[in-house]
Each structure stands twice: as structure tokens, then as C-alpha cells.
Amino acid sequence: MHKKLVLYLFLSIIAFFSNAYGAESEGMPQLNPEFWVSQIFWLILTFGFLFVILSKFILPKISNNLELRKSQILENIETAEKQKIESENKIKEYETLINNSKNEARNYFNEARKKIIQDIDKKREKIEEEINLEIQNAEKEIVELKKSSPEKINKIATETSAQLIKQLIGEEINNSSISAIVEDLSKKNKGKYYGN
Amino acid sequence: MATNPMHQFNVYRIGPEIKIDQIDISFTNASLFMVISSLFILIIFNLGSVKKNIIPNKIQLLAELSYSFISKMISDTAGSKGKPYFGFIFSLFMFVLFCNMLGMLPYAFTVTSHIIVTFVLAAFIFIGVTVIGFLKHGLGYLKLFVPSGVPIVLLPLIVIIEVISYLSRPISLSVRLFANMMAGHTMMKVFGGFVISLGLVGGWLPLGFSVALTGLEILVAFLQAYVFAILTCIYLNDALNLHH
Numbered sequence: 230m231h232k233k234l235v236l237y238l239f240l241s242i243i244a245f246f247s248n249a250y251g252a253e254s255e256g257m258p259q260l261n262p263e264f265w266v267s268q269i270f271w272l273i274l275t276f277g278f279l280f281v282i283l284s285k286f287i288l289p290k291i292s293n294n295l296e297l298r299k300s301q302i303l304e305n306i307e308t309a310e311k312q313k314i315e316s317e318n319k320i321k322e323y324e325t326l327i328n329n330s331k332n333e334a335r336n337y338f339n340e341a342r343k344k345i346i347q348d349i350d351k352k353r354e355k356i357e358e359e360i361n362l363e364i365q366n367a368e369k370e371i372v373e374l375k376k377s378s379p380e381k382i383n384k385i386a387t388e389t390s391a392q393l394i395k396q397l398i399g400e401e402i403n404n405s406s407i408s409a410i411v412e413d414l415s416k417k418n419k420g421k422y423y424g425n
Numbered sequence: 426m427a428t429n430p431m432h433q434f435n436v437y438r439i440g441p442e443i444k445i446d447q448i449d450i451s452f453t454n455a456s457l458f459m460v461i462s463s464l465f466i467l468i469i470f471n472l473g474s475v476k477k478n479i480i481p482n483k484i485q486l487l488a489e490l491s492y493s494f495i496s497k498m499i500s501d502t503a504g505s506k507g508k509p510y511f512g513f514i515f516s517l518f519m520f521v522l523f524c525n526m527l528g529m530l531p532y533a534f535t536v537t538s539h540i541i542v543t544f545v546l547a548a549f550i551f552i553g554v555t556v557i558g559f560l561k562h563g564l565g566y567l568k569l570f571v572p573s574g575v576p577i578v579l580l581p582l583i584v585i586i587e588v589i590s591y592l593s594r595p596i597s598l599s600v601r602l603f604a605n606m607m608a609g610h611t612m613m614k615v616f617g618g619f620v621i622s623l624g625l626v627g628g629w630l631p632l633g634f635s636v637a638l639t640g641l642e643i644l645v646a647f648l649q650a651y652v653f654a655i656l657t658c659i660y661l662n663d664a665l666n667l668h669h
Contacts, residue, residue, distance in 0.1 A: 258434040259607065264455065265541045266448050268436070271456035272542055276520055279463040283470065283519075284512025290474035291492045298479055
């Protein structure tokens with residue numbers, strides 16, 4: 230289609246101008262064989278030269294460049310992948326290390342806590358024992374004091390009453406009667422003072 | 426009048442007449458543009474291949490893109506067997522492309538608008554492909570003219586048609602390029618002449634046409650170089666991989 234159109238246009242133009250410039254037109258210069266040989270000669274020379282230089286010197290260089298780039302890119306991709314794997318391994322290593330150390334730290338902490346708790350327990354037990362002992366002693370003392378206190382109080386009461394009476398009336402009353410009264414009173418009030 | 430649109434295709438001698446055994450091989454304007462095209466290609470691709478940058482600069486990118494473009498074209502049409510002919514196809518494509526493109530410059534001469542140039546190229550390709558075919562397949566190359574799966578009654582006719590189509594390859598290949606280039610340049614010249622003859626009043630329309638045609642012609646210049654190269658690849662494919 231395209232070919233036909235071009236040919237038609239070409240022919241019509243030729244026809245038009247061979248009419249218009251019929252006098253001076255020499256027809257198509259392409260069909261004038263005067264320089265055909267020269268054109269063939271120079272075509273072979275220049276194209277041959279071009280072909281030899283291109284295929285011997287220039288094209289191998291370009292293909293070399295392309296290959297070089299390809300191989301370099303492949304190499305880079307390879308190293309990148311290797312490094313990626315390496316870094317992933319490193320990350321795994323790091324994670325396991327962190328986990329291990331976390332566990333260790335927890336263990337240490339637990340152990341220390343246990344130890345401290347044990348220590349505290351021991352010390353507390355010891356102190357409790359001591360306290361119990363003290364309490365027992367104190368209780369004993371208290372019991373003893375309880376036992377001995379009425380007598381002492383009575384004695385003190387007797388003495389003080391004797392002194393008081395002496396001061397008040399200026400007469401000495403024998404102790405036995407006073408103590409009898411005191412004892413009588415203390416017996417009456419025993420529940421008041423030592424009520425448990 | 427200089428407005429003869431065929432005037433631009435005239436070949437004239439530059440410098441002295443050179444004769445070897447009565448054969449005129451003088452340097453002409455056609456020769457000049459062949460030399461310029463070749464030098465242009467060599468300079469560009471030399472600049473594009475000198476440096477070995479991993480990230481290419483512009484001219485290196487141009488050279489490498491052209492390389493992979495042609496390389497892909499060959500491997501797509503002729504397969505891996507076409508690789509040894511890469512240098513030739515590459516030179517052919519670049520030569521035709523640069524001749525076409527340089528012809529687009531004002532006052533420049535279009536080498537490929539001459540039937541003799543395109544015919545020599547096409548004839549060389551034709552002979553080369555035929556030789557390669559016979560070297561690769563021996564007389565088995567003649568099977569190219571006998572397509573498989575054709576009824577025996579039709580076979581003589583088909584063979585004749587195949588032979589004619591095979592023999593007309595150099596003609597169709599050369600005339601396609603030559604006619605395209607000549608028609609385009611002639612039309613541009615005609616419209617250019619109209620701009621002058623119609624003057625300020627009516628010259629704008631042909632001027633617009635001229636501008637549009639220039640764009641079209643640049644497209645055609647590339648397309649025809651591509652077609653020339655790819656048809657060469659297809660012929661080469663026939664010779665290398667006998668499909669019939």
C-alpha cells in the first residue's frame with residue numbers, strides 16, 4: 230500500500246515536472262551512468278573501511294563494555310545477597326546472644342533473690358528466737374515479780390504506815406498488827422490490782 | 426531554473442578527474458557524503474566506546490543502545506546463528522541511517538537516493554546470503570523454493586513463484602530504499618518551490634507542508650534504514666535456518 234502510494238506520487242511528480250521543465254530536464258540523474266562506477270568504487274571503499282573499523286576495533290570494545298557492566302552488576306548483586314545472608318545470620322546470632330544473656334540475668338536475679346530471702350528468713354528466725362527467749366525471760370521475770378510483789382508491797386506498806394503513824398501520832402505501833410491490817414486490805418483488793 | 430526538483434540528485438565531480446584504465450572513479454559529491462557519513466559513524470562510536478564507565482555518559486549510552494538495538498534485532502529475526510554477521514548488519518544499518526539523515530540537511534546530497542548505491546548494497550547482500558545458504562546447506566538450500574505441505578499439482582507453480590520472489594529480492598530491497606528517499610526529497614523540493622512561487626500570500630500552506638514533510642522524512646529515513654537492515658536479517662535467517 231505504502232509502496233504503491235509512494236510509487237504513484239513519484240511517478241506523478243516526475244510526469245508533472247517533465248512536462249513543466251521539459252526543455253531543461255535531463256530526466257533522472259540516477260539513471261545517468263556517467264558516475265556509476267565512481268559511486269560503486271567509493272561505496273565499496275567507504276563502506277568497506279567503515280565495516281572493517283567498526284567490526285575490528287569499535288564493536289568489540291562496546292560489547293566488552295556491556296559484558297563488563299553486566300558481570301559487574303551480577304557480581305554486585307551476588308555480594309549484596311551474600312551480605313544480606315550474613316547480616317541475617319548476624320542478627321540471629323545477636324538475638325540468641327541477647328536471649329541468652331536475658332535468661333542468665335533472670336537466673337542471676339532469681340538466685341540472688343532466693344539467697345536474700347533465705348538470708349532474711351534465717352536472720353528473722355534467729356532474731357525471732359532471740360526475741361522469744363527474751364520474751365520468755367521477761368515473762369519469767371514478770372511471773373517472779375508478780376509472785377514477789379505482794380509481799381514487797383505489803384512490807385513497804387507496813388513500813389510506810391508505821392512511819393506515817395509515827396509521824397502522825399508520834400507513837401510506835403508494833404509491826405505485826407500493822408502488817409496484819411495491810412495483809413487484810415491487800416487480800417481484799419487483790420482482784421483490783423492484779424486482775425488479769 | 427534551480428527549482429528543478431531533480432537537480433538535487435545530480436552527481437558532479439569534486440576535484441580532478443581520476444581514471445584507471447579508462448574507468449572514471451573521480452571523487453564526487455556522492456563520494457564526499459559517503460566519506461562524511463562513515464567518518465561521522467566512526468567518530469560517534471569511537472567516542473562511545475573509549476571510556477569504560479559503569480554508568481555511561483550520553484554518547485556511550487547512545488553507542489551501547491544502538492549496539493543492543495541491532496543485536497536484539499538480529500537475535501529476534503535470525504537467532505543465535507546470526508551473531509557472526511552482527512558487524513556487517515550494524516555497519517549496514519548505520520551507513521544507511523547516516524546517509525539518509527545527512528541527506529536531510531539543506532544542500533546535502535543523499536547517497537541512498539541513487540539506485541546504483543542501493544542496488545550494489547542489495548546485490549551484495551543477495552549474493553552473500555545465497556553463498557552462505559549454499560555453504561551451510563549445500564544443495565539442500567534449494568529446498569527453500571519447495572515449501573512443505575503443498576499439493577504436488579501446485580508444486581511447479583509454487584516453485585516458479587518462489588524462485589521469482591527470491592530473485593526479485595535485491596531489486597525490491599534496493600528500489601524500496603531508493604524510491605522512498607528520492608520521492609521524499611523530491612516532494613520536499615517541490616513544496617519548497619511552491620513556497621517561493623506563491624510568495625507571502627499563498628506560501629504559508631506549502632510551508633506548513635514542508636515542515637510536516639521534514640518530520641515525515643526524518644521518520645522515513647530511520648524507518649527505511651531499519652527496514653533495510655531487518656530485511657537483510659530475514660534473508661540471512663532464510664539462509665541460516667532452513668525452515669521450509
